[in-house]
Amino acid sequence: MARGQxxxxxxxxxxxxxFAEAVDGCLRHGVTAISPWRxxxxxIGLDEAARIxxxxxxxxxxxxxxxxxPGVDAADRQKRIDDNFHAIDxxxxxxxxxxxxxxxxxxxxxxDIAEAxxxxxxGIAAIVPHARSAGxxxxxxxxxxxYAADRACVNTIDQALDICETLGESVGVAIDVYHVWxxxxxxxxxxxxxxxxxxxxxxxxxxxxxTRDLLNDRxxxxxGVIDLKAIRAMIEAAGYHGPxxxxxxxxxxxxxxxxxxxxxxxxxxxxxxx
Amino acid sequence: MARGQxxxxxxxxxxxxxFAEAVDGCLRHGVTAISPWRxxxxxIGLDEAARIxxxxxxxxxxxxxxxxxPGVDAADRQKRIDDNFHAIDxxxxxxxxxxxxxxxxxxxxxxDIAEAxxxxxxGIAAIVPHARSAGxxxxxxxxxxxYAADRACVNTIDQALDICETLGESVGVAIDVYHVWxxxxxxxxxxxxxxxxxxxxxxxxxxxxxTRDLLNDRxxxxxGVIDLKAIRAMIEAAGYHGPxxxxxxxxxxxxxxxxxxxxxxxxxxxxxxx
Numbered sequence: 001m002a003r004g005q006x007x008x009x010x011x012x013x014x015x016x017x018x019f020a021e022a023v024d025g026c027l028r029h030g031v032t033a034i035s036p037w038r039x040x041x042x043x044i045g046l047d048e049a050a051r052i053x054x055x056x057x058x059x060x061x062x063x064x065x066x067x068x069x070p071g072v073d074a075a076d077r078q079k080r081i082d083d084n085f086h087a088i089d090x091x092x093x094x095x096x097x098x099x100x101x102x103x104x105x106x107x108x109x110x111x112d113i114a115e116a117x118x119x120x121x122x123g124i125a126a127i128v129p130h131a132r133s134a135g136x137x138x139x140x141x142x143x144x145x146x147y148a149a150d151r152a153c154v155n156t157i158d159q160a161l162d163i164c165e166t167l168g169e170s171v172g173v174a175i176d177v178y179h180v181w182x183x184x185x186x187x188x189x190x191x192x193x194x195x196x197x198x199x200x201x202x203x204x205x206x207x208x209x210x211t212r213d214l215l216n217d218r219x220x221x222x223x224g225v226i227d228l229k230a231i232r233a234m235i236e237a238a239g240y241h242g243p244x245x246x247x248x249x250x251x252x253x254x255x256x257x258x259x260x261x262x263x264x265x266x267x268x269x270x271x272x273x274x
Numbered sequence: 275m276a277r278g279q280x281x282x283x284x285x286x287x288x289x290x291x292x293f294a295e296a297v298d299g300c301l302r303h304g305v306t307a308i309s310p311w312r313x314x315x316x317x318i319g320l321d322e323a324a325r326i327x328x329x330x331x332x333x334x335x336x337x338x339x340x341x342x343x344p345g346v347d348a349a350d351r352q353k354r355i356d357d358n359f360h361a362i363d364x365x366x367x368x369x370x371x372x373x374x375x376x377x378x379x380x381x382x383x384x385x386d387i388a389e390a391x392x393x394x395x396x397g398i399a400a401i402v403p404h405a406r407s408a409g410x411x412x413x414x415x416x417x418x419x420x421y422a423a424d425r426a427c428v429n430t431i432d433q434a435l436d437i438c439e440t441l442g443e444s445v446g447v448a449i450d451v452y453h454v455w456x457x458x459x460x461x462x463x464x465x466x467x468x469x470x471x472x473x474x475x476x477x478x479x480x481x482x483x484x485t486r487d488l489l490n491d492r493x494x495x496x497x498g499v500i501d502l503k504a505i506r507a508m509i510e511a512a513g514y515h516g517p518x519x520x521x522x523x524x525x526x527x528x529x530x531x532x533x534x535x536x537x538x539x540x541x542x543x544x545x546x547x548x
Contacts, residue, residue, distance in 0.1 A: 110499075111499050113455070144419060145419045149481055155457075156458060181387070182423075184429065210424065210488075214485055214488060226385065
């Protein structure tokens with residue numbers, strides 16, 4: 001079976017382009033799938049973003065992002081759940097394949113990661129009914145353990161799948177190679193996700209050596225140490241043949257370059273090293 | 275049962291002191307256990323370091339470090355194994371409780387982490403006989419996944435224990451809270467290590483939010499988000515009541531402060547938040 005198409009996560013061209021410019025840029029390079037961020041959609045307006053998507057026949061492989069469930073008290077947690085309802089509605093308006101969930105870390109001054117993880121499971125459970133009625137699958141994205149404190153306390157595919165098992169078929173995982181490439185249990189975890197039919201997205205970039213910043217020093221595919229073809233083979237063997245979405249946070253390199261250069265490089269690398 | 279004593283890993287006072295000054299400084303603050311690095315021992319000379327240890331009745335809770343097994347070819351790997359033989363001899367000369375192993379990452383331009391992990395298991399197997407005859411237990415230190423590429427491709431306690439199971443009783447784990455606090459399977463993994471009687475060391479510091487550098491921005495106990503008392507309880511429940519060793523890499527903060535301030539703070543925090 002042919003591999004899935006390339007999708008551009010619009011974080012990758014954030015340094016150069018807003019939503020409309022990014023769509024034009026992607027189309028110039030033959031890329032017809034995108035995954036925008038909510039702030040990029042808000043900047044142009046949801047209706048206009050949806051119109052552009054429809055007018056150009058784009059596939060929206062995901063909306064980034066919902067999640068961030070842990071809060072300092074019940075009111076805070078409810079506010080966060082309410083925001084996820086809005087995110088689901090926006091994903092539906094854009095016709096997105098899924099809403100990506102970055103689940104959140106330790107709330108306030110908490111050191112109780114087990115409690116934060118319970119808040120995450122409870123938060124996702126609270127939004128599942130609305131996601132189902134809107135027809136938007138929820139893709140839990142396990143984040144690298146270096147983000148456990150401040151971004152996401154779900155840090156392995158297996159941990160995400162444990163949550164999925166309790167919540168039914170509309171909750172799955174977004175597998176981003178950057179976050180999971182190191183996992184000694186990676187092959188088994190991807191196979192498990194495949195058996196559960198819960199692979200909803202496949203994100204790519206690369207891990208640079210050295211990595212100079214915990215958040216914004218991701219590499220272009222081929223510039224780092226991740227065996228992208230090996231992980232793609234695991235994901236395809238697990239039954240997923242959907243898009244590979246390029247998501248690169250890079251304040252000091254790619255975000256400083258012209259958008260056309262970034263997209264052109266993504267396309268070239270996608271065809272050679274992914 | 276009373277908890278174990280405080281040990282000072284001499285990386286913590288690296289900014290201010292060499293080996294001899296660090297010993298004097300520790301003794302001024304009532305700290306009688308240390309864990310030096312090989313370069314610190316080499317700088318003063320192994321014989322003199324051993325003499326200072328003996329003259330002051332110090333406990334040496336570990337020598338940092340052996341490991342770094344993956345190499346680009348067989349000759350490179352053998353050179354690394356030979357260096358571990360020297361490290362074992364140095365640990366024996368110092369009367370150290372164990373040799374800490376930071377196992378190494380991807381060799382050369384490799385992207386094959388499975389192969390690197392095999393090189394690690396093979397490398398440890400190659401040094402076990404010498405370690406046994408020298409009476410030096412080998413403590414595999416699982417490092418945080420953010421070091422998988424360039425420092426250690428053993429990244430969880432369970433992964434280290436899988437290696438231990440194949441190699442017999444003289445190979446165990448050094449549990450450093452900084453590297454493992456995020457692990458969703460932490461409690462079960464520590465319990466497993468206890469059942470196997472393989473907890474050889476317990477290192478402490480803290481995870482800062484934000485963390486500004488992947489290597490050298492570790493926090494003083496109490497300044498971050500790790501629930502140190504909860505992890506200590508897991509380790510004690512698993513049967514380990516030995517020293518807690520403070521190991522803080524901190525180029526921009528603690529390494530700039532006077533050694534006495536660093537040790538005094540470690541002692542205070544050890545008594546209150548650990």
